[in-house]
Amino acid sequence: MYVTPALLFLSAYLILPTLETVYLSFFDGRSRNFVGLKNYVFAFTDHTMLVAFRNNLLWLVLVTGISVSLGLIIAVLVDKVRYEAIAKSIIFLPMAISFVGASVIWKFVYAYRPAGAEQIGLLNAIVTSLGFAPVGWLVERSVNNFALIAIMIWLYTGFCMVILSAAVKGIPADVIEAARIDGANSWQIFWRITIPMIRSTLLVVSTTMVILVLKVFDIVFVMTGGNQGTEVIASLMIKEMFNYRNFGRGSTIAVILLLLIVPVMITNIRRFKAQEKLR
Amino acid sequence: MTKAVNKSNRTNNTNRKTEFWQKLPIHIAILTIAFIWTLPSLGLFISSLRPRGDMLSTGWWTVFWHPLEITQFYLGNYGDVLRSSGMGEAFLNSLTIAVPATVIPIAIATFAAYAFAWMTFPGRQLLFILVVCLLVVPLQTTLIPVLRVYAQLGLAGTFLGVWLAHTAYGLPLGIYLLRNYIGALPKDLIEAAAVDGASHLKIFTKLIVPLSMPAIASFAVFQFLWVWNDLLVALVYLGGTADVAPVTIQLSNLVGSRGQDWYLLTAGAFISMIVPLMVFFGLQRYFVRGILAGSVKS
Numbered sequence: 001m002y003v004t005p006a007l008l009f010l011s012a013y014l015i016l017p018t019l020e021t022v023y024l025s026f027f028d029g030r031s032r033n034f035v036g037l038k039n040y041v042f043a044f045t046d047h048t049m050l051v052a053f054r055n056n057l058l059w060l061v062l063v064t065g066i067s068v069s070l071g072l073i074i075a076v077l078v079d080k081v082r083y084e085a086i087a088k089s090i091i092f093l094p095m096a097i098s099f100v101g102a103s104v105i106w107k108f109v110y111a112y113r114p115a116g117a118e119q120i121g122l123l124n125a126i127v128t129s130l131g132f133a134p135v136g137w138l139v140e141r142s143v144n145n146f147a148l149i150a151i152m153i154w155l156y157t158g159f160c161m162v163i164l165s166a167a168v169k170g171i172p173a174d175v176i177e178a179a180r181i182d183g184a185n186s187w188q189i190f191w192r193i194t195i196p197m198i199r200s201t202l203l204v205v206s207t208t209m210v211i212l213v214l215k216v217f218d219i220v221f222v223m224t225g226g227n228q229g230t231e232v233i234a235s236l237m238i239k240e241m242f243n244y245r246n247f248g249r250g251s252t253i254a255v256i257l258l259l260l261i262v263p264v265m266i267t268n269i270r271r272f273k274a275q276e277k278l279r
Numbered sequence: 280m281t282k283a284v285n286k287s288n289r290t291n292n293t294n295r296k297t298e299f300w301q302k303l304p305i306h307i308a309i310l311t312i313a314f315i316w317t318l319p320s321l322g323l324f325i326s327s328l329r330p331r332g333d334m335l336s337t338g339w340w341t342v343f344w345h346p347l348e349i350t351q352f353y354l355g356n357y358g359d360v361l362r363s364s365g366m367g368e369a370f371l372n373s374l375t376i377a378v379p380a381t382v383i384p385i386a387i388a389t390f391a392a393y394a395f396a397w398m399t400f401p402g403r404q405l406l407f408i409l410v411v412c413l414l415v416v417p418l419q420t421t422l423i424p425v426l427r428v429y430a431q432l433g434l435a436g437t438f439l440g441v442w443l444a445h446t447a448y449g450l451p452l453g454i455y456l457l458r459n460y461i462g463a464l465p466k467d468l469i470e471a472a473a474v475d476g477a478s479h480l481k482i483f484t485k486l487i488v489p490l491s492m493p494a495i496a497s498f499a500v501f502q503f504l505w506v507w508n509d510l511l512v513a514l515v516y517l518g519g520t521a522d523v524a525p526v527t528i529q530l531s532n533l534v535g536s537r538g539q540d541w542y543l544l545t546a547g548a549f550i551s552m553i554v555p556l557m558v559f560f561g562l563q564r565y566f567v568r569g570i571l572a573g574s575v576k577s
Contacts (some may be wrong), residue, residue, distance in 0.1 A: 002394035005387045006450055013447030014413050017421035074312060077305050090313045096559035097552050098508030100527045104534060104548035105319045120338050122322055166571050215417050218510045222531045237419050247423050254420040265412050272411050
């Protein structure tokens with residue numbers, strides 16, 4: 001049958017392994033002895049884990065919030081100019097670059113030299129030319145998480161912009177015309193017409209961003225290796241799995257990641273069913 | 280008559296002028312954002328063309344102080360990173376990984392998408408809902424069990440293992456995108472073919488596949504970029520095996536081992552990006568279409 005190969009692949013690589021991971025999360029590091037909820041207790045009490053949870057929350061709020069709102073603002077603005085296509089390409093371009101490539105790009109932006117030396121990183125060159133001391137952007141705990149978060153915003157604002165721009169263009173012109181005749185200014189049109197009319201797209205983009213952020217590990221892995229308090233859930237999972245060879249804890253962290261995504265899954269199913277009724 | 284035309288021209292001109300001034304803040308905002316968005320990549324690219332010593336002693340922006348001096352640019356970094364750091368081999372590995380890992384899921388997903396859209400079989404709706412769920416399952420939940428099986432079967436550290444894994448991980452999106460596209464093809468067309476006695480296989484190869492080319496292209500671009508840019512899957516299933524490592528692994532190793540050797544890192548990063556950038560500029564249309572189909576319509 002036509003679906004058989006697909007189902008075989010999905011079962012072997014996604015469905016069964018996911019179930020096994022849930023099972024393994026109740027066993028010790030070598031998957032020999034049943035340990036009950038011990039791994040979960042560890043996950044919610046261990047200091048590093050808690051730091052990772054806090055950082056992930058920071059990532060979720062800032063990356064999703066800024067990428068989506070900036071993407072929306074750009075989508076609305078470029079709609080009004082003639083060089084729209086070029087401007088969109090430029091902002092969208094980072095989407096083609098890998099997390100690893102982007103990390104190298106930004107490592108260079110954040111490059112640090114001690115005070116007095118010639119700064120070769122753009123950011124520290126700006127900072128020192130303004131008369132401040134250079135900052136170790138990736139080392140100092142007060143800024144390093146934000147430095148990593150900025151990379152993801154740079155990568156994904158274009159993605160949000162492209163989707164939201166399509167939605168903005170989908171708003172019927174006569175609706176906006178009518179509002180303008182009634183005396184609404186651009187500001188009012190934005191808040192009272194644009195936002196309400198693209199609300200469902202905003203929701204889709206935000207949930208997509210939430211999932212992407214929860215899964216992010218490459219940036220942390222390449223930039224800081226999770227040191228100096230920059231660990232996130234997904235990077236800790238890889239660490240437990242590879243560096244410490246603790247498959248129980250690794251599985252537990254993966255399951256937590258999955259549980260965080262379940263609400264999105266349910267909304268997706270709902271939306272899919274609603275959409276099927278329209279077919 | 281001419282006077283009237285002149286007059287309307289003039290009002291047009293003044294309109295345009297006031298419009299320009301009204302839009303000035305918008306232009307400034309867009310140009311500022313575009314400028315900020317370009318700077319990091321531009322810095323990397325310019326740096327990759329500067330000799331090692333210059334790169335460590337002055338910032339890349341200093342090339343603009345005397346932009347016409349061609350001698351300040353230098354291509355040797357690329358030679359170094361391709362030869363000494365294994366980036367050339369990694370580049371070939373990335374191609375070896377990405378091409379089959381794009382072609383196989385396309386074939387499998389198109390078949391499945393056709394079945395989900397136009398065939399009736401028990402549990403069709405339920406299975407498709409499963410696909411919708413799998414769309415968002417984090418890869419992380421599958422890594423440990425699959426890796427263990429791979430270790431037993433000797434698939435860890437082989438191209439075959441990565442091809443199969445990428446195929447499976449790409450399938451949910453592929454099936455989803457293609458099913459929505461194929462499902463929206465005109466019903467009459469497919470029924471007419473069926474009435475004429477065409478088998479499913481014939482309808483599929485002669486009708487569905489040619490008509491779905493735009494959607495297939497979108498998925499292909501998506502999957503190719505995803506595989507090329509992937510670090511996680513390669514890292515887990517290929518491990519530390521250097522002779523099969525793709526550019527992403529090689530580059531992240533360089534960051535770890537030669538973190539201050541900017542002449543290698545900048546050129547290496549650019550080599551890892553050149554293929555995605557070409558795909559992006561050449562096939563941006565399909566890429567955007569895929570993104571929209573994957574999110575807006577869902």
